[in-house]
Amino acid sequence: MGALATAIRLANAGYGVKILEKNNYPGGKLCNLELNNFRFDKGPSLFTLPNLVDDLLKLSPKKIDFEYKKLDVLTHYFFEDGTVVKSFSETKKFATELQLKLNEDPITIEKHLEQSKFFYETTAPIFLEKSLHKLKNFFNLSTIKGILNSYKLQLFTTMHQANSKKFKNKKTIQLFNRYATYNGSNPYKAPALLNIIPHLEFNLGAYIPKNGMIDITNKLVECAANLGVEFLFNCEVHHIELENDSVRYLKTASGDYPADIIVSDADMHLVYNKLLEKKYTPKKLLAQEKSSSAFIFYWGMQKQFAELDLHNIFFSENYEQEFTDLFNSNKPYHDPTIYVNISSKYCKNDAPQGCENWFVMVNAPHNKSQKEINYKEELKKNVIAKLNRILKVDLNDLIVCEEILDPYGIEIQTGSFGGSLYGNSSNNKFSAFLRHANYSSKIKGLYFAGGSVHPGGGIPLSLLSGKIVSELIVNDN
Numbered sequence: 001m002g003a004l005a006t007a008i009r010l011a012n013a014g015y016g017v018k019i020l021e022k023n024n025y026p027g028g029k030l031c032n033l034e035l036n037n038f039r040f041d042k043g044p045s046l047f048t049l050p051n052l053v054d055d056l057l058k059l060s061p062k063k064i065d066f067e068y069k070k071l072d073v074l075t076h077y078f079f080e081d082g083t084v085v086k087s088f089s090e091t092k093k094f095a096t097e098l099q100l101k102l103n104e105d106p107i108t109i110e111k112h113l114e115q116s117k118f119f120y121e122t123t124a125p126i127f128l129e130k131s132l133h134k135l136k137n138f139f140n141l142s143t144i145k146g147i148l149n150s151y152k153l154q155l156f157t158t159m160h161q162a163n164s165k166k167f168k169n170k171k172t173i174q175l176f177n178r179y180a181t182y183n184g185s186n187p188y189k190a191p192a193l194l195n196i197i198p199h200l201e202f203n204l205g206a207y208i209p210k211n212g213m214i215d216i217t218n219k220l221v222e223c224a225a226n227l228g229v230e231f232l233f234n235c236e237v238h239h240i241e242l243e244n245d246s247v248r249y250l251k252t253a254s255g256d257y258p259a260d261i262i263v264s265d266a267d268m269h270l271v272y273n274k275l276l277e278k279k280y281t282p283k284k285l286l287a288q289e290k291s292s293s294a295f296i297f298y299w300g301m302q303k304q305f306a307e308l309d310l311h312n313i314f315f316s317e318n319y320e321q322e323f324t325d326l327f328n329s330n331k332p333y334h335d336p337t338i339y340v341n342i343s344s345k346y347c348k349n350d351a352p353q354g355c356e357n358w359f360v361m362v363n364a365p366h367n368k369s370q371k372e373i374n375y376k377e378e379l380k381k382n383v384i385a386k387l388n389r390i391l392k393v394d395l396n397d398l399i400v401c402e403e404i405l406d407p408y409g410i411e412i413q414t415g416s417f418g419g420s421l422y423g424n425s426s427n428n429k430f431s432a433f434l435r436h437a438n439y440s441s442k443i444k445g446l447y448f449a450g451g452s453v454h455p456g457g458g459i460p461l462s463l464l465s466g467k468i469v470s471e472l473i474v475n476d477n
């Protein structure tokens with residue numbers, strides 16, 4: 001996402017751009033999986049801030065149609081005691097649902113979402129849309145307003161502390177704490193400012209592209225190609241060659257590619273550990289805690305489930321312990337929260353008639369050892385047992401095909417260190433400032449985009465990194 005956004009913007013500004021991609025397909029984490037007659041989005045499934053994609057597609061010299069639908073129901077939440085809660089995108093409807101099901105005061109819910117909006121509007125112009133590492137960006141009205149309001153941003157309270165003060169029911173607290181996982185963080189450690197995230201879903205909306213998430217990649221690739229960006233697949237970069245601390249060319253098995261400017265969209269660890277000489281390594285920055293990874297089962301299911309929707313969550317009973325394990329042990333909690341995404345609910349061609357394509361994801365620790373994962377069977381047993389218990393079925397009889405992607409596989413396929421999904425975690429109040437800048441202060445001509453650098457992981461922020469980098473490049477050159 002970071003690379004495509006950067007390439008589109010730079011090509012539009014008149015630069016000659018080549019994308020060197022080690023895989024034989026584009027999109028990185030946002031790619032496709034075809035299994036028997038089922039299609040899956042292999043990585044991201046939640047689409048927010050679609051305007052960021054629209055803004056890029058508008059730069060195409062030929063019109064590109066990109067259709068997406070706003071979701072009325074964001075998520076179906078299932079609890080072990082049989083409680084089911086639907087999160088409606090419309091605030092009042094959602095507040096009424098929480099009043100009926102969890103005895104929450106609807107005014108508290110509405111106020112929480114208003115606060116989320118305030119957090120977003122105060123911080124987005126400072127933290128998300130500009131380089132945090134250029135002093136001049138701090139001298140403007142929105143930044144000064146943000147700094148004056150910073151005492152309201154709850155930087156010294158954790159997300160969990162803030163949520164437990166507001167809500168009566170521990171299920172509501174769990175539901176809102178879950179938003180920390182949207183950037184791979186721990187709600188019991190991350191600052192309450194992460195309560196910014198519900199604003200994206202509730203106030204701004206969650207969407208599904210007409211042809212599934214893969215449509216985002218496909219349309220951005222089409223746009224880049226229309227602007228003259230050249231794609232080289234199966235083209236792994238082995239080294240970034242420098243001369244007098246300035247970039248010169250990229251070394252690959254198929255030859256050298258000279259460049260005046262190089263933008264890396266690969267994980268920071270990979271760039272510093274494999275592509276550059278050791279003397280450039282920012283050791284403190286690389287030593288920071290990583291965001292969580294994921295373990296995914298892709299199941300072709302020979303049944304349709306009326307009680308399920310596009311996004312479904314089956315909560316663990318002990319959320320705090322789940323996060324303690326996620327960040328302190330090397331395998332997921334034995335009773336993990338399970339996310340089931342079923343794109344065939346909206347994209348009918350994704351599964352044969354009467355069937356569904358289940359993307360079943362559990363948050364998993366990032367794979368520090370970078371070795372193969374050894375808990376697959378145990379995790380699968382726990383996941384199936386939990387889903388069977390809550391849905392009152394036997395999934396073993398219904399799964400007709402399966403593929404698995406684990407933290408090790410995520411690292412092999414995309415280069416993310418230990419398979420972490422969003423670069424560094426945001427478990428620290430200073431984490432926004434501790435992300436790598438979008439440029440190298442030591443190497444002239446080297447820039448960075450993507451989820452492991454500023455402003456962060458996830459599709460929207462990776463796309464914004466492309467905007468920040470391309471603006472830096474145009475200004476610097």
Ligand SMILES: Cc1cc2nc3c(=O)[nH]c(=O)nc-3n(C[C@H](O)[C@H](O)[C@H](O)COP(=O)(O)OP(=O)(O)OC[C@H]3O[C@@H](n4cnc5c(N)ncnc54)[C@H](O)[C@@H]3O)c2cc1C
Binds near residue numbers: 001020027235294
């Ligand atoms: C399972 C999963 C679920 C997710 N869910 C969501 C979600 O619901 N919503 C959301 O917004 N985000 C989600 N994310 C996160 C989101 O996918 C990422 O933050 C975003 O796609 C990262 O984009 P990126 O620009 O960092 O590049 P990446 O997708 O990491 O791509 C990097 C690219 O660089 C290539 N590369 C690496 N090294 C080299 C090399 N040496 N030479 C050449 N090429 C190289 C890789 O092959 C890859 O194509 C999810 C991620 C995963 C894996």
